[in-house]
Amino acid sequence: MAKMRARLIGLVILMTASLTTGSVPSAAAPAPDSLWFDEQAASAFTVEGGRFKDGLGREVVLRGYNVSGETKLEENGGLPFASVADAEKSATALRALGGGNAVRFLLSWAHAEPVRGQVDRAYLTAATAQLRAFLKTGIRVYPDFHQDLYSRHLFNKGSWYTGDGAPKWAVEAGGYPRESCGICLFWGQNITQNEAVKRATYDFWHNKGGVQDAFLATAQTTMAYFAEHLSAAEFAAVAGFDPYNEPHAGSYDSGQSSRAWERELLWPFYEKFRARMDAAGWQSKPAFVEPNLFWNSNLAFQKQEGGLLDAGTIGPRYVFNTHFYDHKAISGIFMWGKAADGQYAGDFGAVRDRAAGAGTAAVVSEFGHPLTGSVSDKAPTVGKAMYQALDSRLPGAAWWSRLQDSGPVLSGTQWQWDIYNGRHHELMNGNPDKVLTAADAWNDEDLSAVRLDDSGTALLRQDARLLDRLYPSATAGRVMAFTYEDRSRDGSKTLTWNPVPKSLPRVAELVGSGQYGLLLWRSDGTAAPTELHLPASFDTPRTTVVSDLGAVAGPPAYTRSTPIAVAPEPGGTGSRRLLLTAQNADGVHYALVTNGATAPSAAMLKGAQDELAAWAAGRAWS
Structure with missing residues (x-):
């Protein structure tokens, strides 16, 4: 280093x-x-007393975006950008237009380890160069080995859906059944209804064939590569690492509850990842650990007990890291109106309380709402209510009289910041007859806050008053x-x-x-x-x-x-x-x-x- x-x-x-x-x-x-003051000291990032701190002892709030869902696609080889120049353009726009000071930087396990036991150094080199573009603009970064529905290699060329995450070799070794979600209106239903996704996910948590060990080894190599190839000043601004996106059991063992699964399988995985971080030179940086993704769902039939309740006091080497989407609003069925003042005060208050109970700081590393489609009319109010809940646990109507109950300001990174929105060229599941160009080119989603116009200039797709905020x-x-x-x-x-x-x-x-x-x-x-x-x-x-x-x-x-x-x-x-x-x-x-x-x-x-x-x-x- x-x-x-x-x-x-x-x-x-x-x-x-x-x-x-x-x-x-x-x-x-x-x-x-x-x-x-010492710029490098200001860039340093730790957890202390349940809050984020910089090297000057100041309480830090992270605000920004996920960069980017492009990593889920194949068109740029599992990288967020086609080039470093595009990464630099994106970083500049994120800072100047989006008001962000942090990004969750997506990585692909499938591209980092395309052959079992062989880490692709060219991929790590390219990822490091793109990550550096954000560090150069004063943006803190926390990488994330992203997965959704375990792997795109579970899906066939004619499928309605796709996934990302695990390499092809991991899927081939599992011998999984042909994927099918049945009657699924939303791609996320594959998590609990698609037998191939469920079995592959189950096998990962149970380390069948050493697949989890392989992932941990690749993660350690990746983190060591970043630590070695970033300058000391750049590495100081790397906030930590998100080990695994939106974890779910796939299937539970007989008699096992979601809370027991977190205790028996998820938390031990995080402890192993923490040890890999230490071995890679990340001893001073926290792991941004996520609970069962359904722990805080606002749909009663979907919500599952969790939130790392049995992990004890986890800080300061861990950050309580969660997502929040208004599933009622997205469904188009369970919320007919629009969001209002204080809509998510309780939901985000639960995040604050869970982090406090764990003795650490919290980050909402994903939140957002579709910008096109049948429920997109809710986006302006849903977005405002979510940012309001990040700022304070109080509705606006109560803030001036009860500000003692306002609580800490939450850090958060909105999903997402993809400059290629509407300009993709993705062969869905490798099918040349299904070339996706519109929106996010991912399972019919459209959530990017940014796009490029015909001249290549970055433009916001949401109200600048909402995104570029005082904080x-x-x-x-x-x-x-x-x-x-x-x-x-x-x-x-x-x-x-x-x-x-x-x-x-x-x-x-x-x-x-x-x-x-x-x-x-x-x-x-x-x-x-x-x-x-x-x-x-x-x-x-x-x-x-x-x-x-x-x-x-x-x-x-x-x-x-x-x-x-x-x-x-x-x-x-x-x-x-x-x-x-x-x-x-x-x-x-x-x-x-x-x-x-x-x-x-x-x-x-x-x-x-x-x-x-x-x-x-x-x-x-x-």
Whole structure:
């Protein structure tokens, strides 16, 4: 592995004096500091006290996307991209348009080990180069050896469905029956109805013919390759590894419950994977472990007991990693209306509680909703409700009065970010008569948040207000509460689920019809500033910050002595961050960030600041 080395980064923004108005109190800005903290230390990633932490001791929130479902396909050899240039284009767009600071990076076991016991170094080389494209843009990465329905090699050329994951040799060795799902309206039904998928999955967990051992060996070789071929700075930004996507028993042993299966087969597998991570040089990085995929299904007949309940206190070497899709909404049967304020507060609250019970941090590594098809009209509200639930465990209607119950901000990576959406050329199950070009080219799914236009320019397929969000990416201390009103649209309708209460008239006047976020955090003396990602919609002249640290319209460029400032985010993509420096002051701090006013007066800023100070002082913090 490359030797550890530290680099310092200079953060300078050229701004005119006209962009800073109405500061309370006003002061001449000193010259910017060109060297202010160790970039490599900031990139480091650990679990501590049930939260993610960077190397500067700040609480970290990961937000981003899965890159990409293209890995499930054969057209680019099991890689997310056709070239490094495409990976770089995707990474730049993800940072600048999608507001992401993290990706779940999909890998293919079938392509990493096409021949049993022989790892394809060319595949690992190509995957490393594409992964590096994201690290270069300041994006943290956690790889995932992805599988769905165990393997595409279980399916025949005329099948309605396909899978991905295990190599051909693993399927051929199993002698499985011809696959058939029977009457299946959704591809996921194969998990519990397709006898070939069920038997192959069962055999993996029982290590029939040493197939699980082979997978673990390939995973170790892959992780060791990354550790050796990434620079120390790049490797520091690799957050961890997701061992296995959406695990399910396939079939249970006689008398075995889903909870018992997690205890007897799934958790021992994770312990083995953890040992492989250690042997590969990943000792300081957590394993992002998933429970039974149906543990938190919102369909009662589908839900199965689980959530790694018997694993004990698993942190900090493990992260509680789960997915959430609204199966009721996707079904088109069990949810006729649209999502509303607080729709998923309970579902995501259960994720927070399960992680806390396990003594670790949580990540929702997949969530989303179809963007075309019969249920796509629900996507704007489902997406907003899911992001709302990541930000806080409270509905917007209750947040201002009960923010002590807001809970930690959850990390999450939306499914998915595929720049080839609608431009694929996939021979489904190798069939030249079934060439898939539309949507995600995968079992009729269409969930990618991005696409390329005819000129090759990346464009968002969802409302930018929904995707490019304000969020606390690194907090110097501990987040006490956070909310963000994105004002995203459902067609022509603006969705406002968290209006400023009438008891704060000056704050409401300042916010107006604009977007706003409010962060409350307890400082712990960490010297580095608190950082919030600034969406592109928060251009600097229209960004207003009202905080106990000051009140500023059009925040200035960062200096070490400026409590409220703007700076570029790492990676050179043009994305920006808001920096809040509490100057080692203890206690709870607050910061309202909005783009609702143009050049607000000093009196308006002072009035809003007084209201927020009195409101925050009235909260009882434990």
